[in-house]
Amino acid sequence: MRTYALYFVSRLAQFVLVVFIGINVAYLITHLTPIDPVEQAISSVTMFGQSSPEMVEVMRKALRELYGLEGSAPQQYVTFWKRLATGDFGPSLSAFPTPVSTLIWQALPWTVGLLVCSTLIAWMVGNFLGGLAGYYRRNILLKALGIVAMSLQPIPYYIVAFILLIVFGFLWPVLPISGGAEMNIDRQGFAFAASIIQHSILPALSLVLVGMGAWFIGMRSLVSNIVTEDYVTYAELGGVDRRRILFSYVMRNALSPQVTGLALSLGAIFNGAIITEVVFGYPGLGTLLVRAVNAGDYSLVLGITSVSIIAVAAAILVIDIIYPLLDPRVVQG
Amino acid sequence: MLKIVRDLFRYNREFALGTILILVVFGFAVASFFSPYPPLDSYVVPPDVPPSWAYPFGTNSRGQDVFWQLTLAIRNSLLFGLSVALMSRILSLLIGLVAGYAGGVVDRVLMTINDTFVVIPLFPILVLFFFMMHDQMSWPLLAIAMASLGWPYDARLIRSVALSLRTREFTAMSVFSGMSARQILVEEHLPYVLPIVFSTTLNNMNWSIGLEVTLSVIGFTNIETPTIGTMIYWANQHTAMVAGVWWWIVFPVALVIMAFLGLYLLSVSMNEYIDPRSRLMRMDSKV
Numbered sequence: 001m002r003t004y005a006l007y008f009v010s011r012l013a014q015f016v017l018v019v020f021i022g023i024n025v026a027y028l029i030t031h032l033t034p035i036d037p038v039e040q041a042i043s044s045v046t047m048f049g050q051s052s053p054e055m056v057e058v059m060r061k062a063l064r065e066l067y068g069l070e071g072s073a074p075q076q077y078v079t080f081w082k083r084l085a086t087g088d089f090g091p092s093l094s095a096f097p098t099p100v101s102t103l104i105w106q107a108l109p110w111t112v113g114l115l116v117c118s119t120l121i122a123w124m125v126g127n128f129l130g131g132l133a134g135y136y137r138r139n140i141l142l143k144a145l146g147i148v149a150m151s152l153q154p155i156p157y158y159i160v161a162f163i164l165l166i167v168f169g170f171l172w173p174v175l176p177i178s179g180g181a182e183m184n185i186d187r188q189g190f191a192f193a194a195s196i197i198q199h200s201i202l203p204a205l206s207l208v209l210v211g212m213g214a215w216f217i218g219m220r221s222l223v224s225n226i227v228t229e230d231y232v233t234y235a236e237l238g239g240v241d242r243r244r245i246l247f248s249y250v251m252r253n254a255l256s257p258q259v260t261g262l263a264l265s266l267g268a269i270f271n272g273a274i275i276t277e278v279v280f281g282y283p284g285l286g287t288l289l290v291r292a293v294n295a296g297d298y299s300l301v302l303g304i305t306s307v308s309i310i311a312v313a314a315a316i317l318v319i320d321i322i323y324p325l326l327d328p329r330v331v332q333g
Numbered sequence: 334m335l336k337i338v339r340d341l342f343r344y345n346r347e348f349a350l351g352t353i354l355i356l357v358v359f360g361f362a363v364a365s366f367f368s369p370y371p372p373l374d375s376y377v378v379p380p381d382v383p384p385s386w387a388y389p390f391g392t393n394s395r396g397q398d399v400f401w402q403l404t405l406a407i408r409n410s411l412l413f414g415l416s417v418a419l420m421s422r423i424l425s426l427l428i429g430l431v432a433g434y435a436g437g438v439v440d441r442v443l444m445t446i447n448d449t450f451v452v453i454p455l456f457p458i459l460v461l462f463f464f465m466m467h468d469q470m471s472w473p474l475l476a477i478a479m480a481s482l483g484w485p486y487d488a489r490l491i492r493s494v495a496l497s498l499r500t501r502e503f504t505a506m507s508v509f510s511g512m513s514a515r516q517i518l519v520e521e522h523l524p525y526v527l528p529i530v531f532s533t534t535l536n537n538m539n540w541s542i543g544l545e546v547t548l549s550v551i552g553f554t555n556i557e558t559p560t561i562g563t564m565i566y567w568a569n570q571h572t573a574m575v576a577g578v579w580w581w582i583v584f585p586v587a588l589v590i591m592a593f594l595g596l597y598l599l600s601v602s603m604n605e606y607i608d609p610r611s612r613l614m615r616m617d618s619k620v
Contacts, residue, residue: 017445022453025482026461033465040467154597155590156543158550162565163586170574264451271456275547289457290551293464301464305457312454 004324007331011320015313022309027080030302031073037298038063041093066090067298089303094295100303103288108307110180111284114200115273118207119262125208126215127258131251133216134223146220153213157272161206161279168202175202178281203280207272218261222254256327263319270312341602351598358592362411365404370397372405372559384580391580394571399584402559407588409560413476413545414538420480421537422530425488430518430526432488433495444492450485458482459544463553472558475548479541487533494526528607535600539593546589561589 030037041063042056064070067090068079083089089100126149133142152160169177176182181195226232227250235245274286281287285304292300324331341348370377376396384391390399432443462478463470498504498521507517542561548554549562556563568574568581 014445014448018449018452021446021449022458025453025458029458029462029465033462035465035467035469037465150597150601151594154539154593156547156593158543158547159586159590159593162550166574166582264448267452267454270454274456278551289460293460293553298464301461305461308454308457312452316452 003331007324008321011317014320015317018313018316019310022313023081023084023306026302026305026309027077031076036069037067038069041296041298084306089306090299092292092297092300094292094297094300100299103300104285104303104307107283107285107288108311110282111273111277111286112311114203114207114277114282114284115270117200118204118273119211119266119269121204122208122211123215123258123262126212127219127251127255129212130216130219131223131246131254134220134254135227135246135250137224146216149213149216152209153217155210156275157206157210158275158279160210161203161276164202164206165279177202180283200282203276203282206276206279207269210272211269214265215258215261219251219254219258222257223250226250226254256330259319259323259326263316263323266316266319267312270308274308337606341606345602345605347598347605348602351595351602354591354595355599358407358411358588358595361404361588362408365401365408368401368404370401372402373557381576381578390584391578393568393581394573394576394578395567399581402564403561403585403588406559406561406564406585407592409472409558410542410545410562410589411538411592413472413560414542416473416476417480417483417541418534418537420476421484421487422534424481424484425491425533426523426526426530428484429488429491430495430522433492434499434514434518434522436496436499440492440496444489447485447488447492450482451489453482455479455482455544456547459548460553463548470553470555472555475545475554476541479544483537483541487530487537490529490533491526494529495522498522498525528603532600532603532607535596535603539596539600542589542592561585 038060042060068076068083070076071079087101089104091097092100092103095103129142129145130149133139133146136142165177168175176199180199181192182199232245232249235249236242240249274284274289276282277284277286278290285308289301289304291297292304342352343349365372374397378388378392378396378398380392380394380396382388382392388398388400390403392398393402428443428447432440432447459475459478459482463475466474503521504517507521512520545554545560546562546565549556549560550565550569552566554560554562556566564585565582568578568585571578571581573579573581
């Protein structure tokens with residue numbers, strides 16, 4: 001138990017570090033770039049029609065306060081973290097006066113749902129098939145699958161999603177290509193759930209297709225390394241059931257680097273998810289982010305970036321915490 | 334060296350296919366120097382002409398020849414990927430080699446920072462960067478931003494090789510003969526990690542070209558510079574698919590997929606060449 005506590009503390013420290021460094025990068029970008037978001041917002045407002053200089057001055061002061069750009073550099077930094085800790089990113093400019101946090105809370109369940117489902121499916125199916133392909137190396141079907149996985153793996157999420165959009169939007173329009181659910185529908189009950197699932201098929205499919213390839217290839221090479229180990233040969237000679245060898249002896253051992261891999265690539269998977277959302281107009285963080293940029297909504301963009309960093313770090317923490325259940329050796333470190 | 338390439342080409346299908354794909358893509362990029370039209374001008378040819386002998390890839394709604402536009406776009410995309418990859422190599426080499434050679438606390442500190450950068454979601458951060466820069470956003474700026482964020486994964490790979498070099502006898506030998514740490518890293522260890530640096534360069538190019546395409550397509554880069562991403566962006570702006578101008582979208586997408594596949598296959602076959610174990614396995618599975 002003590003070793004687990006130690007392990008837990010070290011993982012927690014990593015979580016804090018990821019959030020700390022990530023948020024600082026975001027802070028640096030907003031404060032080191034020569035562009036002043038306040039002046040930008042003002043110029044976009046004054047672009048349409050005349051405003052008196054006094055009014056502009058009042059607006060400038062209000063915006064500076066709102067954005068936490070008042071005071072000296074250290075003061076600004078402290079204000080920044082204070083806002084983050086309380087989850088208060090101020091009101092959204094494009095959806096005034098709705099707070100940024102409300103908008104993010106509305107979008108977050110969509111992103112989390114899409115991301116969790118598609119990542120789990122991609123990880124499990126990819127590892128399962130990859131394990132089979134590594135163990136039964138002469139199987140034609142699995143070899144063909146390997147070629148498909150290899151040709152999908154290097155393609156960025158955007159391109160795969162875009163191709164699916166073209167195929168299912170123009171060539172063979174059977175699935176909804178935009179939105180998270182049908183508009184005019186009772187927001188509860190079976191029909192709504194079915195609509196959500198139907199709308200998420202294409203975004204999820206593009207995430208699964210790209211993700212699965214990487215897990216497949218990784219697992220295949222891990223398994224084909226492990227099958228040459230002596231203990232596997234021994235088990236085979238001892239007449240242990242082949243299926244049992246594959247699942248309990250070989251794949252279980254190969255799974256542990258794949259869990260580490262999942263934790264390490266979660267940031268990239270998150271990137272892919274928000275890009276896919278943009279392609280399919282899925283009402284999650286990605287679509288919100290693009291809308292915020294196009295509307296010039298500084299607080300919303302900064303809020304989404306911060307929440308993304310915290311969300312990914314938290315997801316990794318969750319994986320790390322349940323990891324010892326799969327492989328008790330990691331706790332001993 | 335030539336013999337290795339020839340053998341790889343003959344016995345390694347991934348290498349052969351990857352080389353062919355990259356040569357085709359590279360051919361397109363070189364062709365851009367012979368373009369008969371000024372690349373940024375529009376309405377130099379009749380708009381929306383389907384692919385024909387006169388215009389092999391058709392013309393787009395802005396009155397540009399898709400073929401010649403594409404040659405310039407792929408050249409810019411490749412150059413972008415290459416410059417990001419080269420710049421980020423400096424960071425990943427420095428951190429990987431130092432962490433591997435120093436070991437102990439230095440290694441642990443560097444790798445903790447490294448792992449932190451691996452998991453931070455870069456896309457929102459780059460979007461934030463674009464949001465702050467807006468009109469001042471340019472191609473070199475984006476390259477620098479991506480290079481300063483895109484090193485950690487490869488630094489870890491380089492460090493794992495460097496870690497094994499640390500305990501080798503020749504390292505101890507160099508230390509005893511009075512070489513400085515810098516000398517050992519540059520003269521002794523660098524040659525050993527070069528193969529893996531090369532294969533990570535290809536992977537990093539894939540990553541950066543992909544990210545550039547993604548950012549451009551949403552319009553979050555300087556959309557006036559023709560790259561594969563901005564080409565798709567303009568096609569989407571003119572709703573090319575709905576208007577039936579499919580050639581404006583299909584050809585850039587097809588060419589960039591060829592580039593991704595080619596780079597990936599080359600890096601995979603390089604990795605296999607570096608790691609003889611997987612080469613043996615391939616021979617085994619052929620029997």
